[in-house]
Amino acid sequence: MSEMEAPGEPAAKLQVGSFKVADAARTDSADMAFVLDQLAQRPAVQTLKAWALEQLAPKAGETAVDVGSGTGEDVVAFADLGLRAIGVEPSAGLREEAVRRAPSGKAEFVDGLADKLPLDDESVDVVRCERVLQHVEDPAGAVREMARVLRPGGRIVLIDTDWQTAIVHPADPDVLQRMVDGFLSEAANPYSGRQLRGQLVDAGLEITGESAATWLEPQSCARQGFLSMMHVRSRQSGVITAAEADAFVKGITEAADRGAFHMSLTMYAVSAVKAPVA
Numbered sequence: 001m002s003e004m005e006a007p008g009e010p011a012a013k014l015q016v017g018s019f020k021v022a023d024a025a026r027t028d029s030a031d032m033a034f035v036l037d038q039l040a041q042r043p044a045v046q047t048l049k050a051w052a053l054e055q056l057a058p059k060a061g062e063t064a065v066d067v068g069s070g071t072g073e074d075v076v077a078f079a080d081l082g083l084r085a086i087g088v089e090p091s092a093g094l095r096e097e098a099v100r101r102a103p104s105g106k107a108e109f110v111d112g113l114a115d116k117l118p119l120d121d122e123s124v125d126v127v128r129c130e131r132v133l134q135h136v137e138d139p140a141g142a143v144r145e146m147a148r149v150l151r152p153g154g155r156i157v158l159i160d161t162d163w164q165t166a167i168v169h170p171a172d173p174d175v176l177q178r179m180v181d182g183f184l185s186e187a188a189n190p191y192s193g194r195q196l197r198g199q200l201v202d203a204g205l206e207i208t209g210e211s212a213a214t215w216l217e218p219q220s221c222a223r224q225g226f227l228s229m230m231h232v233r234s235r236q237s238g239v240i241t242a243a244e245a246d247a248f249v250k251g252i253t254e255a256a257d258r259g260a261f262h263m264s265l266t267m268y269a270v271s272a273v274k275a276p277v278a
């Protein structure tokens with residue numbers, strides 16, 4: 001077992017798979033589902049999922065779409081409320097996993113991209129899109145596409161992280177900055193969280209609410225998950241040296257052992273409506 005493996009969790013599971021479409025075919029979908037299940041348990045994620053459902057006020061008989069539906073839990077939540085529920089998801093492996101998890105025939109999972117939705121104009125009452133736009137090259141175009149499929153009076157919620165809000169302590173500020181810069185340069189749209197409101201306004205929608213939730217990592221996350229992926233990738237890409245990576249790991253794990261580790265990240269959520277026909 002390496003220094004970054006947690007008991008009971010094989011190394012492969014600790015690598016955070018990429019959720020970019022370009023990587024969908026080569027990333028193991030069991031690993032992606034494992035990561036999504038871990039993230040779904042974070043209190044901040046649960047807080048914003050509940051806020052979204054409240055803002056969307058889904059009604060039985062309506063049609064709801066989750067764009068980038070992952071393992072499908074939010075699609076099944078719409079179906080449980082009596083809606084026609086559709087998940088649009090480009091990863092074949094995640095679609096298969098979502099179908100496997102959904103009670104038979106309750107929800108539909110279709111192949112598609114956020115910026116080219118396989119849906120007719122004004123055919124949907126409710127749209128949600130969570131932690132997807134950060135992986136999309138043209139997020140503004142994708143939000144315009146979501147506005148296209150919404151019926152007049154239809155509701156939408158966008159949720160996303162803004163990776164500039166990531167704080168890790170303790171760490172050498174220079175080493176941490178190089179790790180964060182390396183990570184941000186690999187991501188399609190790392191500042192997504194701050195852009196959601198403007199993207200909805202620019203798509204012609206009326207803002208109805210906004211919220212945020214900060215995710216605080218437990219002490220155990222000094223040894224696993226996102227941080228272990230980040231320092232391994234930074235070392236592999238050469239933005240930090242092996243000695244700097246070792247010092248980083250030593251610093252955060254020693255801090256965690258005495259309960260003094262900190263990592264936080266803020267996610268934002270914005271709701272909007274398409275103006276009803278006068």
Ligand SMILES: C[S@@+](CC[C@H](N)C(=O)[O-])C[C@H]1O[C@@H](n2cnc3c(N)ncnc32)[C@H](O)[C@@H]1O
Nearest residue numbers: 019021068069070091113114130131132135136
């Ligand atoms: C972090 S996961 C979030 C999944 C789900 N929304 C949730 O809340 O658990 C990101 C998802 O976006 C999907 N995705 C990536 N690029 C996409 C694109 N261009 N259009 C639609 N979905 C995309 C990925 O396959 C993945 O399922």
